[in-house]
Amino acid sequence: MKKNDGKNQIKAVFGEIAEQDVDAIALPTTPSLRMDIGISAKVKESAGQEVEEEALQHAPAAMGNVVATGGGSLQAGIVFHCVMVTLEKETSEELLRGCLGEIFRQAEDRGIKSMAFPALGSTFQGLTPQTATDIIVQESKAAVDAGAPFIELVFTVCDRTIFSHFKRALKKHLK
Numbered sequence: 001m002k003k004n005d006g007k008n009q010i011k012a013v014f015g016e017i018a019e020q021d022v023d024a025i026a027l028p029t030t031p032s033l034r035m036d037i038g039i040s041a042k043v044k045e046s047a048g049q050e051v052e053e054e055a056l057q058h059a060p061a062a063m064g065n066v067v068a069t070g071g072g073s074l075q076a077g078i079v080f081h082c083v084m085v086t087l088e089k090e091t092s093e094e095l096l097r098g099c100l101g102e103i104f105r106q107a108e109d110r111g112i113k114s115m116a117f118p119a120l121g122s123t124f125q126g127l128t129p130q131t132a133t134d135i136i137v138q139e140s141k142a143a144v145d146a147g148a149p150f151i152e153l154v155f156t157v158c159d160r161t162i163f164s165h166f167k168r169a170l171k172k173h174l175k
Contacts, residue, residue, distance in 0.1 A: 008151060008153075011153075011155070013155065013156045016046075017116050017157075018042065018043045018045075018046035020116040020156055021114075022114040022116045023113055023115065024068075024071075024078035024079070024114075025074070026082055026115065026118070027040045027079060027082065029061075029067075029085060031059070031086075031087070032060060033052075033083070038124075040081075046073060046074060047072035047074045048072035054069040062083065063083055063086070064099060065083045066082050067080075068080055068110070082100075085124050088125075089124050089125060090125045091125070091127055093126075095121070096120055096136070099120070100139040103115075104143040113152065114150065114151055115152075118156060119132050119136065129159075133166045134173075136169070137169035137170055137173045140153050141173050
């Protein structure tokens with residue numbers, strides 16, 4: 001599923017976020033900044049330990065903060081670690097929206113043109129996959145509509161149900 005307006009492409013891809021050919025990826029994390037939960041643990045396997053070690057230099061981080069590190073062995077040169085999951089493995093719509101806003105601000109400051117997102121927060125208590133994907137698409141569209149210079153935003157998941165939620169959100173918000 002893909003939407004292209006001639007200058008911006010926003011799409012949902014079924015696959016591994018660690019394999020995406022983009023400038024940056026975003027991952028959920030706890031204040032510890034350890035890459036030991038969900039998709040973050042999986043990405044660390046591909047990126048290498050150095051990504052987590054760089055993130056840990058900023059720990060503990062406050063809820064809502066976004067810490068940028070290098071991408072290690074990934075094609076993506078930057079990993080945005082979104083501090084949006086409590087130690088009790090909970091999150092919220094407000095934390096997701098706040099982290100997305102900060103990711104987009106930092107990405108724009110760094111001249112990033114392409115980014116990939118998993119369904120941030122969708123597997124933690126406080127957000128359903130449908131709500132998380134809807135918010136991610138809404139906030140991404142708002143950033144592009146506000147003039148953010150992103151050429152490509154890729155929503156990448158390896159779960160068929162969450163992939164279908166991203167496709168529905170794209171149809172709903174990108175008409």
